[in-house]
Amino acid sequence: xxxxxxxxxxxxxxxxxxxxxxxxxxxxxxxxxxxxxxxxxxxxxxxxxxxxxxxxxxxxxxxxxxxxxxxxxxxxxxxxxxxxxxxxxxxxxxxxxxxxxxxxxxxxxxxxxxxxxxxxxxxxxxxxxxxxxxxxxxxxxxxxxxxxxxxxxxxxxxxxxxxxxxxxxxxxxxxxxxxxxxxxxxxxxxxxxxxxxxxxxxxxxxxxxxxxxxxxxxxxxxxxxxxxxxxxxxxxxxxxxxxxxxxxxxxxxxxxxxx
Amino acid sequence: xxxxxxxxxxxxxxxxxxxxxxxxxxxxxxxxxxxxxxxxxxxxxxxxxxxxxxxxxxxxxxxxxxxxxxxxxxxxxxxxxxxxxxxxxxxxxxxxxxxxxxxxxxxxxxxxxxxxxxxxxxxxxxxxxxxxxxxxxxxxxxxxxxxxxxxxxxxxxxxxxxxxxxxxxxxxxxxxxxxxxxxxxxxxxxxxxxxxxxxxxxxxxxxxxxxxxxxxxxxxxxxxxxxxxxxxxxxxxxxxxxxxxxxxxxxxxxxxxxxxxxxxxxxxxxxxxxxxxxxxxxxxxxxxxxxxxxxxxxxxxxxxxxx
Ligand SMILES: Nc1ncnc2c1ncn2[C@@H]1O[C@H](COP(=O)(O)OP(=O)(O)O)[C@@H](O)[C@H]1O
Ligand SMILES: [Mg+2]
Ligand SMILES: [Zn+2]
Numbered sequence: 001x002x003x004x005x006x007x008x009x010x011x012x013x014x015x016x017x018x019x020x021x022x023x024x025x026x027x028x029x030x031x032x033x034x035x036x037x038x039x040x041x042x043x044x045x046x047x048x049x050x051x052x053x054x055x056x057x058x059x060x061x062x063x064x065x066x067x068x069x070x071x072x073x074x075x076x077x078x079x080x081x082x083x084x085x086x087x088x089x090x091x092x093x094x095x096x097x098x099x100x101x102x103x104x105x106x107x108x109x110x111x112x113x114x115x116x117x118x119x120x121x122x123x124x125x126x127x128x129x130x131x132x133x134x135x136x137x138x139x140x141x142x143x144x145x146x147x148x149x150x151x152x153x154x155x156x157x158x159x160x161x162x163x164x165x166x167x168x169x170x171x172x173x174x175x176x177x178x179x180x181x182x183x184x185x186x187x188x189x190x191x192x193x194x195x196x197x198x199x200x201x202x203x204x205x206x207x208x209x210x211x212x213x214x215x216x217x218x219x220x221x222x223x224x225x226x227x228x229x230x231x232x233x234x235x236x237x238x239x240x241x242x243x244x245x246x247x248x249x250x251x252x253x254x255x256x257x258x259x
Numbered sequence: 260x261x262x263x264x265x266x267x268x269x270x271x272x273x274x275x276x277x278x279x280x281x282x283x284x285x286x287x288x289x290x291x292x293x294x295x296x297x298x299x300x301x302x303x304x305x306x307x308x309x310x311x312x313x314x315x316x317x318x319x320x321x322x323x324x325x326x327x328x329x330x331x332x333x334x335x336x337x338x339x340x341x342x343x344x345x346x347x348x349x350x351x352x353x354x355x356x357x358x359x360x361x362x363x364x365x366x367x368x369x370x371x372x373x374x375x376x377x378x379x380x381x382x383x384x385x386x387x388x389x390x391x392x393x394x395x396x397x398x399x400x401x402x403x404x405x406x407x408x409x410x411x412x413x414x415x416x417x418x419x420x421x422x423x424x425x426x427x428x429x430x431x432x433x434x435x436x437x438x439x440x441x442x443x444x445x446x447x448x449x450x451x452x453x454x455x456x457x458x459x460x461x462x463x464x465x466x467x468x469x470x471x472x473x474x475x476x477x478x479x480x481x482x483x484x485x486x487x488x489x490x491x492x493x494x495x496x497x498x499x500x501x502x503x504x505x506x507x508x509x510x511x512x513x514x515x516x517x518x519x520x521x522x523x524x525x526x527x528x529x530x531x532x533x534x535x536x537x538x539x540x541x542x543x544x545x546x547x548x549x550x551x552x553x554x555x556x557x558x559x560x561x562x563x564x565x566x
Pocket of ligand 3: 515519549
């Protein structure tokens with residue numbers, strides 16, 4: 001397997017909620033270390049697409065292939081439930097807008113970070129704790145907060161804890177759905193800096209959903225613009241944002257459309 | 260424990276109109292349904308088998324799951340013992356024993372562990388090593404060991420199916436993080452036969468080692484939650500722990516104040532309102548037997564009249 005083999009290939013992803021269209025006929029290819037932003041107005045199908053890609057939603061049509069750690073390209077719909085869960089908690093991460101959906105709020109920060117390690121068989125308390133301390137400091141959370149639960153944390157800290165909890169198994173692909181949504185501007189800026197440096201240090205591939213084009217510009221290499229469930233424009237982030245072809249994208253860029 | 264399929268008649272007390280019960284209260288069809296669940300539970304050690312739990316003439320907190328299991332396995336030649344926290348004479352134990360004396364005439368009852376063929380228990384395993392011909396029936400309030408961190412039943416079922424038990428260690432991790440050691444002292448989770456993680460019911464963790472490789476069949480009934488599970492004889496039962504925080508049972512500083520037994524589970528008994536107390540065997544049959552054999556503890560001289 002060479003490094004230019006894609007990490008993930010999606011073809012013709014379509015999802016209906018009953019008669020209602022979620023997203024339609026989306027194809028994409030993602031390589032290791034690549035950051036892809038999915039942008040568009042509210043209701044354009046971004047979260048639906050992310051749900052499909054992360055196998056949380058079942059597609060009405062289409063397929064996803066993923067290059068597993070052993071190098072084999074697998075059809076994700078053919079994984080057993082056990083294989084799928086192992087993938088989700090080792091090689092993948094998911095950072096959610098609402099921390100309470102991505103964290104165990106009644107479990108300490110250390111327990112939140114250690115959960116994946118315990119799930120894959122770590123049975124040494126001191127070892128788990130040391131790893132948790134290491135990851136907390138990497139996301140700029142003081143190690144002495146290790147036994148506090150996330151209910152005592154600020155919004156920005158909760159997001160950083162989510163990131164640590166996901167990265168502890170050294171995933172190759174992380175999904176993010178509006179990770180900076182609802183945070184104060186200064187808190188957002190700090191979080192984006194952190195995400196950017198972690199992504200670079202670890203060579204992570206990221207698929208990030210955002211309605212905020214500034215976030216897309218700061219983090220992503222490539223961008224996909226969605227409207228009414230379809231991808232209407234895609235390309236290198238700077239190109240699309242500096243020189244949008246589609247009138248809809250032009251409106252988005254000029255902030256005429258409230259996202 | 261032969262499965263007798265006969266209907267018995269019993270009258271509650273002289274002078275009252277005779278009430279017709281089926282032997283051991285439950286009708287034969289219900290007993291067969293419960294026995295099928297028990298057989299399945301024995302075939303899959305530690306797996307929680309759903310069953311159609313019936314209303315029993317006692318409240319749920321009284322061990323209706325255990326009562327239904329006992330009713331389903333009881334035969335005419337059985338000898339039944341009922342304990343509650345190690346004691347044969349609490350209200351709960353007396354009521355359940357009385358229930359079977361009334362509804363299962365012919366079944367002998369006993370307080371002696373070694374004489375019993377079926378022992379229904381709430382919160383203890385007898386101190387005396389059980390034998391191959393004995394069955395221990397546990398009353399279970401909450402059968403799901405994962406519930407603490409995962410309240411959704413659909414999800415816990417999946418976790419069991421996939422043997423996905425990381426959450427159990429999260430719970431133990433939290434214990435150590437908060438208390439410096441694993442502070443779970445009751446209902447301490449175990450792995451059964453290298454596969455299913457099981458809640459042993461609220462027995463003290465002191466009793467966990469007795470579940471391992473026991474010659475006796477162990478059955479667990481949860482009435483409100485409609486679950487039956489089992490540990491067949493000579494099954495490996497291993498408490499969950501960490502390498503650097505291994506499972507340990509409680510240790511008691513002093514022997515039983517009445518029979519001088521060591522290595523048994525002791526209850527604290529308040530003697531007076533001036534702070535006087537003593538520690539005595541929680542298993543009253545075990546303690547009585549030892550005293551009858553002549554063993555004496557440091558408080559044995561106390562006047563019996565204190566009752
Ligand atoms: N669970 C659902 N049931 C029905 N319709 C849904 C559901 N989730 C999303 N939709 C619809 O699918 C479309 C895309 O939604 P979504 O993917 O959430 O968009 P975005 O994340 O871009 O705001 C919208 O029309 C939305 O109303
Ligand atoms: Mg969304
Ligand atoms: Zn004693």
